[in-house]
Amino acid sequence: MKRILIVEDDVEFRDVLAECLVDAGYEVETTDNGLTARRLLELYGFDLVLSDWRMPGFGGLDLLCYVKQHLRTPFILMTGFGDFLAPSDVYESGAVSFLPKPFDRRDLILELETVLAANNPEISIDPLYQQVDSQVIRACERLPVDLFLKIAAGKYMKVAHRGSPL
Numbered sequence: 516m517k518r519i520l521i522v523e524d525d526v527e528f529r530d531v532l533a534e535c536l537v538d539a540g541y542e543v544e545t546t547d548n549g550l551t552a553r554r555l556l557e558l559y560g561f562d563l564v565l566s567d568w569r570m571p572g573f574g575g576l577d578l579l580c581y582v583k584q585h586l587r588t589p590f591i592l593m594t595g596f597g598d599f600l601a602p603s604d605v606y607e608s609g610a611v612s613f614l615p616k617p618f619d620r621r622d623l624i625l626e627l628e629t630v631l632a633a634n635n636p637e638i639s640i641d642p643l644y645q646q647v648d649s650q651v652i653r654a655c656e657r658l659p660v661d662l663f664l665k666i667a668a669g670k671y672m673k674v675a676h677r678g679s680p681l
Contacts, residue, residue: 517631518559521545522552522566522578523593528616532565532623539624549573553581561588563631568594583609589630593618622678 519536523529524547533543544561546552550573552566564582568575575592582590590609595616611630614623662675 516540516542517562518542518544519627520552520555520561520564520566522547522549522564522570522575524548524567524570535620535623536627539627541627549575549578549581552578556582556586556588560586562634563627564588564590565627566590566592568592579609589634591626591630619678625677 519541521529521532521536521543523532523545526547529545529547533545536543544555544559546555548570549566552564553573555561556564564578566575566578575594579590579592582588589611591612591614592610593614593616611633612626614626661677
């Protein structure tokens, strides 16, 4: 069973996230701040961190920097302040994904599954770039994946979100 650490200062949202992930079959630990999250990561280790961006004190970006420097744990950053935080900045800082709030339960689970699969050595998925046949996309009512445009070596720009209608 995969272990997820949720770091969210909004207690109601944190509880909803935890319940959603437990229902989806994940083992979940929660905390309301980055410092406690750091201690939990040091003591127990997790398969993934799902963290809010803005929190008092040691916030999500501080925690992300720590995880990037000291651990290899995949990190998904969430925020309700999507207008102030560019996804490209999030990816450059080391997060493997970015979820602007509010988001749908299905999108959350799909994102977790994608990130965890990309970090599973038994599954070979390039988390930065994977070519998709346009026939696969046209056959769907909604986009099955986020679409990125490769703009330079190692640089990608998100042009469409998974779940968007075609």
